[in-house]
Amino acid sequence: MEAKPCSNSRVINSTLVLPPDTNNHGTLFGGKLLSHIDVAASIAAIKHARKLVVTASTDSVDFLAPVTVGQTIHIEAYVTWTRNTSMEVFVKVLTENLMTAETTICSTAFLTFVAIDENGKPSQVPEIYPETEQERRLHESAKERAAQRREQRRKSKAFAEELEI
Template sequence: MPTEKFCKDSLVVKTSRIFPIDTNNHNSLFGGKLMSYIDDVASISASRHSRSNVVTASTDSVDFLMPIRPTDSVCLESYVTHTGRSSMEVFVKVVAENLKTGERKLAATSFLTFVALDEEGKPTKIPQIVPQSAEEHMLFNTAEQRVKVRKDRREHSKAFAKVVKTDAPWI
């Protein structure tokens, strides 16, 4: 396995048409449907980078910037932007394209973290990422800030989990 890979080696592009069944009561793409698309393409990027099984460790954010309408197609682009020993940060860019006018707008962005697993389901070492384009360098250079926020949030979640009740509230 190589010790380094380029961001572009993990690039995944998925384009879908928006149908009425995919929309909510605001006549825009249902957020849960978009989130499913995001996790799908991001997991493929992580698998391409690591060439191993992967598991979603976290979804940092899904920032919905504009509605995606039934007159649009939705194009998702994902690639690995940062790596740890076995973890990968994946950026997903969501572009809505009006199919009549050709106008394209950034509709959403998302960052997810995946962990590469070996055949026994244990975290496994992965190649380091090498950015090339201006966008890749910007995301790579700002990744450490996101990693810190992610670690802090995880510690908060662990502490929170010790307090949250899991028994049935109706009993």
């Protein structure tokens, strides 16, 4: 499989924040933003793998600024690192006031996806390589995030085993 640049997987989705998308404070529901993030990230993963994917983890979602009615959100996602069958996707969300053109980074996130074959089994993905400085920084720090995810998953499994059904 031939390696691909991060840029090949880049996706930018935009949407207008409307009243039904917001809470009683007039700000975007966190769950609504998470849904937009998951969709954009999954498209980036599919573009890289050219296979169906499933979300394996959503971690490090940081809500940095509120998003209000009438603002536009721009969700940028791309694959930053790969293993045999998995892909880490970085997502950056910008808000834009369409009247003033003011933009703010309102959220960042890392998600992991696993490519699957027609039988729903994990399937190999191409390696990825960075081209820009930002892509290089994210690519170089990905192994550490992957180790943290593995440890968190181990802890989550242990906790789940302790819970009563």
